[in-house]
Amino acid sequence: MRPKHANIVSSIPNNNASSFEVYWNRERLRRLAWIIAGITALSLPLAAASSTATRIVALLWMCGLFVATLAVIRRINTDTPILVINHQGIIDSRLNHDPIYWSDIDAVAPCDPHHSRVLELYLKWPEYRLAKARPLIRLGGALQRRVGVPALTLSLLFLDCELIAVCDAIATFRPGLLPSQLIHHD
Incomplete structure (x- = not known):
């Protein structure tokens, strides 16, 4: 049985880091x-x-x-995580089962973490990173770049977590990617 909400769980063998896993809502x-x-x-x-x-x-x-x-x-009926954030990067199984490595991400686009349901990423090499994605994902990425929108949009609409939790998970591994408004201060 999967956890009820997105959790940080230890799931990486031979590594002391944790991963943040998000499931379907x-x-x-x-x-x-x-x-x-x-x-x-x-x-x-x-x-x-x-x-x-x-x-x-x-x-x-x-x-x-x-x-x-x-x-x-x-x-x-799926019990596998859809979005995983770990020491390698961000894995969104809806796009591709390969991680979007931290080194491939230029920045996270600014947004309102309390009201938004999408995370937008600026990629350093979008054509390369999205090459293995499904055709509609590649087409969407190309169209978004053409109009100056970030190369990749991750929707949290049907996932069991809030954007602020995803931003906190990114801050755990790569806080420099987040704009200051998305860094959660306790």
């Missing part, structure tokens, strides 16, 4: 699954339409929503 994912199921139910009348084209489009739409619901349910 199951309650938020359940709500999302119900919303998708509700949208699917609302599209049922379209499947009964008289037009064959409308019925085909409705059926394809409902199949897509069904696949999305299954993907959300699969995430609800």
Whole structure:
């Protein structure tokens, strides 16, 4: 059984450092699954339409929503960490299972840690670091760089932690990457 909330746990063999692990927020994912199921139910009348084209489009739409619901349910039943921050860097399994090494991160973009649900990273070599990521991640990174937005955005929306906790974990390993507003002082 996984911890209820993001925790700093000892998980690195042969190393005295700890890692900060973040899991899916199951309650938020359940709500999302119900919303998708509700949208699917609302599209049922379209499947009964008289037009064959409308019925085909409705059926394809409902199949897509069904696949999305299954993907959300699969995430609800996952006990592996999604985001790990450790001595190597940041590992986000949604992007890639390779770490984004601390040496690859130029800085963390400023944001409001109490209200924001995203962490934006400026990467030194974004093309190289994102080369093994899924195609949509690479495309998003390229588009973000083109308009001057940080190369990588990590969403915490469906994860079981707050941005301030992630910033504290980054400060544990590389405080120099954080803007002063994100460094938590006790």
